[in-house]
Amino acid sequence: MRITVKHQVLLAPATVLLLLSLLLAFLCYTYWDLSSKRQEAKAIGTTFVALAEADMAARRLHVIVRTLQFTGMANNEELALLADLYDRLTAAIERIEPFGPLHKSGEIEQLRQLAADINPASSLEPENTNELFSRFRSQLSALSNITQIYRNKLRHNQSQDINHLVEQTALVTVLVLALAILLGIVLSLYFGRRILARIQLLSDNAGRIAGGELDLPPAPDNIRDELDALAVSINRMTKRLIKVVGTEKLLEGAEEERRRIAMDLHDQTLADLSGVLRGLQALTAKSKDQEHSRRAGELEQDLNRAITNLRDIMNNLHPQTLDILGLGAAIEAHLDRHCSSTELPLYHLYIDPRTSELSLDRNQQLALYRIAIEAIQNVIKHAEASRYEVNLELREKLLVLAVEDNGRGLATDRPAEQGRGLNNIRERARSIGAEVGWRSSRFSSGTRFELTLPLP
Ligand SMILES: Nc1ncnc2c1ncn2[C@@H]1O[C@H](COP(=O)(O)OP(=O)(O)OP(=O)(O)O)[C@@H](O)[C@H]1O
Ligand SMILES: [Mg+2]
Known part of the structure; x- marks a missing residue:
């Protein structure tokens, strides 16, 4: 299977782009992993502070509750302090963020339950108070221990992880970039050379043809890419x-x-x-x-x-006049000698004086002369015209020969007759690189034959 030229050209940049995209995806994943670890470290920090605050509030709450139970009376100020301390305690518990082992373990739920038990608003029994507070604080300290252990472990791992991550990322980046550059160069060189070799072959063939060697250049059987199409075109042109x-x-x-x-x-x-x-x-x-x-x-x-x-x-x-006097004079001599009879249609001849300065070679002159004669003969033979015009003029970089009559026109509804004249005109024109055409004349009816020859 052959890869088309378009794909060969695109392959190297596409490979480099793919490798760079993979590298980008890897870096994104690394960043995402790092930021999720940071998030966890932050949750541990918040939890640790919240547990310490809850413990402080619980300790103060315990002392005040015990004092009030002992004295048996409390003023408004003391009751407000109790409520404030309990609010701080619950707020601290709410700030605990579950992480690693605390996810779904039920420990935090249990702590909330124990906090509800020591609520001073629900009348605490003096004989149970100490036990409830000690259970609450021991739960707090258990959670604190878990948090501390996990924090230490995470710190250790994280510093190791970050070092590892930096090394790994740097290595992967360097490797992928080196691979991308290498592959880009190798693919570009390989396909570039292949394309250049084929273009060189085509250019050699075209050069040989331009130099006049008309050997048929090879053409592929199947067109599989743009250069095959070019080779086939050169072959057809030849x-x-x-x-x-x-x-x-x-x-x-x-x-x-x-x-x-x-x-x-x-x-x-x-x-x-x-x-x-x-x-x-x-x-x-x-x-x-x-x-x-x-x-x-x-x-x-x-x-x-x-x-x-x-x-x-x-x-x-x-025609000797052609050799001696040139194209315009030869056409004029022909019209004068053969087309001036009164039974024949009237003609008007215009020869642009600049045409005499043209350096047309003998072949071109002969071809133009014979084409003009045939076009004039056709008017006389077929057009049934009363008059016609013969013009030889220069239009910018074109030599234009026109024969235009007011006859019946080149009807498409009449069956094509077996003459050779029009074919000869076409072949002669092609042999000198001119173009010919027939269309309606500018008279009310009739045909305009026009030949245009590009001049160097
Ligand atoms: N100026 C014209 N007006 C009308 N019909 C034309 C004109 N020129 C050519 N034709 C038509 O085109 C046909 C082909 O012309 P062509 O010159 O090829 O053949 P021919 O003149 O009949 O024969 P030959 O040129 O071989 O002697 C003619 O038979 C005629 O019907
Ligand atoms: Mg003819």
């Missing part, structure tokens, strides 16, 4: 690039072939025809027969027409 380059080469080859045929026609066929024409002209000049001369003149005219047609064909195969 496949498409190979196709485009193939088309480009094909077009280049076709252009070269057209150039060769045009040259052959010029150097061979045209030269031959010119030779025949010269021979015919010589024959006509020598001939005395009128009928013969007329026939020869007609043949001469036919031959001249054939030569002109052949020149047109040659120019179509390899």
Whole structure:
């Protein structure tokens, strides 16, 4: 199982965070344990003081009760003192906080019971008084002993506990921090290297493709993470690039072939025809027969027409104006020569003068020329338009070629016809990195064909 790049990146910080959270939980538990022990020590202290106060009040109460029983009379002041002492005694008992062994032992309940027995408000029998007080005080002293013993034990343990706790906490903290740092570094290095190695491979492949080596880079069968997706994209891009380059080469080859045929026609066929024409002209000049001369003149005219047609064909195969005058002039020459007849729709041509300064290579010029010619031919053949516009202009960093007519438009309801023109336009455009599109024209009807070529 492979961990995705996102998780590989997150693994190291997540591990460090988890260890730090565990450390925090441990420190919280330690603090909670310590504070509960402190709470218990405080309860023991309060109880110890309360027991001492209760004992003092009981002793004084006992002396006064015995005196009054002996004299047999008591004034209001003495009665108030008795009540006050007894109140202090009960208040002290109420302040006793149960801790450790006193929890649920019943000792405190028993003390409360004995305190109720020595209440001076309930008429105490003189013969029972001493015994009741001594039972109460012995219970007090028993509780005091328990408290004292427990307090000593706790003090001893606590000082040991705190030392142990400090040592343990420091050790655990250092260990966990060291482990977190170590794991963080190891995981980051391990996954970082793995990711970097894969990125390096992808970057090498992309660099090779950019350098013109069109070997198909490997692509994983399954996409398991983002880098796999990138590898698949690079692979697909290369496949498409190979196709485009193939088309480009094909077009280049076709252009070269057209150039060769045009040259052959010029150097061979045209030269031959010119030779025949010269021979015919010589024959006509020598001939005395009128009928013969007329026939020869007609043949001469036919031959001249054939030569002109052949020149047109040659120019179509390899437009020389393009080489000599550039793209704008070549389009203008074509329109002038082939599209100016009165039966054909009217055209308006606009060539941005700045386009003549562009340094387009021969391939781009040829592609743009052929695309323009095909778009114009389509208007003449299919649009049933009365007029159309041909524009070649610069828009910021774009060269825009547009052919716009006022014809019937590219209807989607008509069945697609089997022409090659539109496909050729698309392929030629792709081979030079241009984009093409057809949409409704700005006239009331018709089509606008537009090509945009980004300029460097
Ligand atoms: N300007 C236009 N106005 C109206 N319809 C058009 C226009 N341009 C193209 N079309 C339509 O698109 C179809 C395809 O054109 P495409 O150039 O591919 O083929 P074609 O011109 O019929 O044949 P080919 O170009 O191979 O000689 C045409 O048959 C026509 O119906
Ligand atoms: Mg066409």
